[in-house]
Ligand SMILES: NC(=O)C1=CN([C@@H]2O[C@H](COP(=O)(O)OP(=O)(O)OC[C@H]3O[C@@H](n4cnc5c(N)ncnc54)[C@H](OP(=O)(O)O)[C@@H]3O)[C@@H](O)[C@H]2O)[C@@H](O)CC1
């Protein structure tokens with residue numbers, strides 16, 4: 001698991017660390033890390049340009065320029081606020097033979113030291129003009145300038161970084177926005193930090209969480225998943241959600257609803273009934289995709305909420321909650337619910353738009369509904385009511401296709417049925433879902449059924465990291 005910390009916590013921790021380290025040593029350590037990565041990226045080429053802002057981020061860039069000069073690299077620096085440029089860094093840079101210029105010449109690599117942790121808003125016009133004039137790849141110091149460190153939002157011009165070198169710990173921007181290849185320079189900050197504000201699961205975490213049958217297991221002991229989805233109009237949603245659940249774990253899957261014939265034809269291993277009341281016992285329900293929002297769908301939703309097992313509520317289930325908040329009364333407050341809205345469903349459910357700060361939005365919804373909220377997007381945010389948040393960045397947008405959400409809800413349902421902790425279930429499902437999408441797409445459009453079919457490959461790929 002990779003932890004990420006908000007600027008407020010990073011600044012407080014850095015202040016404590018600074019107080020007990022020799023002056024300037026942290027900045028030089030950070031800058032040395034930047035110079036090392038720059039040399040690697042230069043691969044023998046010899047011209048670097050620095051864009052230097054008014055704060056310590058610019059100081060890092062100037063000190064990096066100093067170290068690069070000592071390795072014989074030609075380094076040019078544009079000072080965006082000459083009177084506020086970091087004094088020691090500038091003096092060292094000049095002394096080592098670095099050249100201050102009004103405009104960067106042709107270079108092999110550009111270092112973005114415009115702004116770091118104190119960034120607010122997009123690049124200002126002068127910085128934006130210099131950035132636009134650069135054709136070389138950018139190496140961002142700490143984070144790409146113009147991107148908000150805590151939300152990853154860009155409200156105007158920003159640096160498109162090929163590589164970012166950050167220090168001490170990762171910040172939310174590194175998971176919420178595209179920072180290129182992110183490298184971390186450690187300098188002993190971790191003991192000063194509280195628990196992370198966000199986490200990003202790695203393959204090892206998911207491999208560990210994913211249910212693997214033991215010698216004593218049978219189809220019941222691994223958790224039975226119930227799928228309450230689809231309708232006469234939308235049988236496909238039922239086929240996809242059930243199929244995803246069949247493929248995600250080796251526990252049994254029961255389907256209940258109007259698409260029983262279609263599901264049975266495609267997934268003979270599932271136990272299908274036409275009515276929810278005949279479904280039999282399950283350890284979790286996945287409810288909503290293609291279900292409709294009429295009275296009979298409401299009764300299905302109430303039934304699963306009263307069943308006393310975890311529920312993944314998606315699509316029409318979310319719309320029903322928005323239309324009729326009294327449905328929540330059916331829920332046993334001690335059983336977990338995972339809600340999986342996209343932005344429009346979120347707005348319906350919460351009566352407000354998601355806004356720029358998607359993490360805060362997911363946290364608000366999780367607290368309001370006492371549920372795990374998985375807010376779909378290119379970066380999916382998963383928040384639990386206790387305030388813990390996991391993020392999953394998808395590496396490709398091909399999976400954003402019709403039926404993709406039905407597949408996700410089936411995977412979440414089967415992890416909940418296997419007893420996986422709800423936040424971990426939702427985050428692991430999101431990871432495997434996006435990986436399946438990437439594997440299936442391989443550079444071309446894919447239907448959701450291909451994404452679903454790639455779930456076993458995605459699980460294999462995740463589990464391949466375990467010894
Ligand atoms: N602390 C530590 O231990 C270590 C810290 N380190 C480094 O320090 C960095 C933080 O430095 P910092 O706090 O000095 O501010 P920084 O981000 O350089 O901003 C400077 C000024 O820029 C301005 N500005 C704001 N937004 C802007 C925009 N969009 N476009 C243009 N300008 C904008 C704004 O000033 P204003 O003009 O508003 O008065 C702001 O005050 C951190 O990211 C890391 O690189 C490392 O050395 C390791 C040790």
Ligand SMILES: [K+]
Nearest residue numbers: 112115141143
């Ligand atoms: K920067």
